[in-house]
Amino acid sequence: MVTRREVAMMAGVSEGTVSNVINGKPCVKPEKRDRVWEIIHQLRYVPNQTARNLVTSRSSHIGIAIYETTNPYHMEVAKKIEETAIKRGYIVSLFMLDNNMPDKLKAISERRLDGLVNFMTNQYPDEFIEGLKERGTVLVNFDASVGSVFSYDYRAATKELLETVHRMGHRDIAYISNFDEAGFMADNRGKQFVETTAALSFDRVEIYYNHDFDAPSDEIGQTLAKKLLCDFPEATAVFCTNDLAAIGCMRTLAEGGKLVPRDISVIGCDDINISRILYPSLTTIAVDKQQQGADIADNIIDRIENGSAPVRKMYKAKAILRESVAPPRK
Amino acid sequence: MVTRREVAMMAGVSEGTVSNVINGKPCVKPEKRDRVWEIIHQLRYVPNQTARNLVTSRSSHIGIAIYETTNPYHMEVAKKIEETAIKRGYIVSLFMLDNNMPDKLKAISERRLDGLVNFMTNQYPDEFIEGLKERGTVLVNFDASVGSVFSYDYRAATKELLETVHRMGHRDIAYISNFDEAGFMADNRGKQFVETTAALSFDRVEIYYNHDFDAPSDEIGQTLAKKLLCDFPEATAVFCTNDLAAIGCMRTLAEGGKLVPRDISVIGCDDINISRILYPSLTTIAVDKQQQGADIADNIIDRIENGSAPVRKMYKAKAILRESVAPPRK
DNA sequence: CTGAAAGCGCTTACAG
């Protein structure tokens, strides 16, 4: 394995100089610099990041903690984080925390990640967070007290969709949540839904809660749609916690003889890539995943490299009206 | 930051002994071992993997190269690879090579990954592969000459589905490929399709090729379905290169007034999670992603740690008949 | 069974 020493010897300079050349320090004489580069290419020398990490006590490594790996939404943001990070010399690892959590938390701690982005709603052990803080890991989307938080404002979009649905003539609507009663109101989306429906004179508004936190979203959608079919067959529109739940919901409704949007309108949230190409395409609430992913990566790296302050940023979600919503039949 | 030295001092032993304790070497006297562990917990000492990596020249880090990140299939296998790897002390990073490829290849090389799994159909620069080989990176799903290959046998499943469709009465069928003419026959699936249809007396069999290699699968499905609607409106069944293409295809068919499965049957491949909950649910060809993911991770780690030989393994794909396939109308 | 020592491949003050 060719190492820095060989490059230095062949170029007739010291290892320190090779280091300066590789890291683009301006203090090296041009002819020397060129000679070193020439040797590097000739020897096909590739620097060892591991060694560099040890001495700089930086890993240039960002972790992303994902819970529901079957939901494409996280991956779509992660992709953009990765794309942005790699341009600045950082790599990204996904930690799928829906299993083996202790092992993975251990791995995250030992690897000395420079940054960690949280996409989970679950709690982490205090000791884990404390350890990360002590070691200077930059945290995103944990608690606002320990780092940056990038969140969404669903107010306008929820209002717009509810008004649209109301204007179309829907008067019996439901909400399918992946939270239980307590979690629902703590969640942004739930709160917006309740407040807005209260102002719009619906005949009946029903919320279906989830109590099986291990169930994937599509399954939650199916289970709660089944309930809906029994309890509230007059419903002509249903809002779902996310697109995946909406897809599951649509299926169960169809099995129960209710076609979307002829018999019932369905609304999701997240605008995952597939929602656009479904038939009927899914009405949903979207945030700019591209923007968000890039912002997260840039903020993490700025904080690592320049010690910038943590930020709180909120993205305005947008309503995306598609085929799954239509006026109710008379 | 608490380091090994402090642990050693507080426990009244040498750093080497602390190392032996942490790595579970059996040669440490029990009472000493217990004392060291006690200090470790008390000090909340977390070993630094980076340092360990440097001295052992192992990174315990596996990379997965993914091309089409919008296709959930890769993620579903990756999830299982990650799950298996983490149990054996390895972490997994995803490199989404559909952009910035040179930067990412550089990152992969410099990070001294222990293993790299390839999910791309594209070519890599020879120099990149050579470099990895020189540095001892274990390769999977590159060329069989440089490492293990885990592939699929679609023969039986393709035959079964084609026979089913034929028995139902379909005589005009099409295939939507993400390859061009050359790639199609080189691909396992394409070859099986052509050979089997030849033996089954269809009236007309048409293959639609893709020439835009940057297009995502769902878009390919839509574009080629549009062609199919024009050129071959008598078609009553269409096989697609993968589930995502099938979903795009179904949408375009529906826009063209052809409902699935009433007017036309659609078949995908891969059995991504969502296929099961679509309405109509998608008939597809499945391989055991769980088994495959676990095998890949285990093989990589066995090769790294025990120098096991590369393997070639083939998985029998299975036909999964769902709602998107039905007899043609008279 | 355990400690002292060398070394993994880098970077970074510090002299000169």
Added chain:
DNA sequence: CTGAAAGCGCTTACAG
């Protein structure tokens, strides 16, 4: 502008 030297936090023979 450049080289010699120290050191990052570990592991691993090697004595004893």
